[in-house]
Amino acid sequence: MAQKDHMIDGNRPTLCMPDGQKSCFACCPPIRPAAYEHLTHTNIVKRILRENTADFDSRGEEVRPITGYSCWALGYLDSEYKVIGCLLHPARHGGLDHRFRVDYGGKCGREICPEAKTFSLLSSPASRFWIRLADGLDSFAYSSRKENPLFHLLGWGGPLLSRIAEEERDKIPTRESFLSGYVFFGTALLPKGNAYLLRKVVVPGGIRLLKEEKFKCSFERFSMELSEEFGRKTPPASDSTASHLLDLEQDFKDFLRLHLGFTRIHLHEALLLKEKVDLRIERFRRTST
Ligand code: SF4
Incomplete structure (x- = not known):
């Protein structure tokens, strides 16, 4: 979900970039084994992300195809090393899309996971209600299907999630309070x-x-x-x-x-x-x- 084109919207949280504290990088690149869970490889992945960020040449034009399960363009987007995303994304290059450099066709900008699609169809108040359930998660936990309850909850579909958000609109849920009530x-x-x-x-x-x-x-x-x-x-x-x-x-x-x-x-x-x-x-x- 790391920064797909149609998910960028400054007025409401998006599932891939909900706030300045975390992001979802679960589908970058989307060629991992089915049960892949990056949380079990946190230290290695952090090292790779730091190296990718340090080695990244923003003025480079070289095309280097993705090999294996990791993309050389996935790195840290902030100086505090909290937000993880695509270093080639147009949002970082004055609107110019540099993702051609990984030779992945239009796939990076086009693909979107079903949960992000459902989330993008919620109203602004509903999306703000649901994203609170991920408060306190860092990018690694937020990108994990096991740790982030939104992956599971979004599977129940937009109409149900919208109705619950409407019903609970005056409340500020935490993950724990919501799941123990519902x-x-x-x-x-x-x-x-x-x-x-x-x-x-x-x-x-x-x-x-x-x-x-x-x-x-x-x-x-x-x-x-x-x-x-x-x-x-x-x-x-x-x-x-x-x-x-x-x-x-x-x-x-x-x-x-x-x-x-x-x-x-x-x-x-x-x-x-x-x-x-x-x-x-x-x-x-x-x-x-
Ligand atoms: S080029 Fe960017 S969007 Fe594509 S897989 Fe790599 S990090 Fe993800």
Whole structure:
């Protein structure tokens, strides 16, 4: 997330550069093994970042492709060595983009992680509410999926996060106070695969349910029942469509693919399934709220 073009906005926090104390550098460069966690290599990464910063020649034009898992242009952006980001970014070069020097095509300016995308769609007050949950984290903890709760929470989707921020607008949460109040977010359910269900159940007026342990348990059971009842049991037809390409709501497509296991499906089958699932959701919502 280190300083993507479409994330620079002086009027509101962005997920990659929320304030002058920290930044997210988790996706620079985006070619690491799936379970990579830089926190386990903090000392080595800090040394590399210091070397990159010291060796950086801002007037250079040389093209040096990225090799291995680390980019030579990732370094410290401030004199206190707190904020980590791209030394070639146009924001540091009077608007001129020098990222061609790593020979990565347009990828550096274009790529954005799903969480940053969701965050960028929140209103300014909502983004300011949520970013408080990362107060006190340094750039290393902030860039870690394990340490930064925003990575997990943003998986539940913009509509839910916006409603919670609205509901809590007069409060100033800390990470601890928020997570101990909203017990639901202690669930082991996969946020992206269940965001559709949760949105349909609680966004219409049941946000308070997220503070009840009883609701968390019954929602977990409900989610499991749907997966057992509607989950894919036979291989997809060869002429079916990749489910992420269907013309349906994004969180329903995520539910289909990640929770029910339909990587491919015909649109009419998906619509039929949606009708059945929506009926079940409505029944569950009426008994929960
Ligand atoms: S050139 Fe900049 S944006 Fe691209 S991977 Fe390197 S540090 Fe990240």
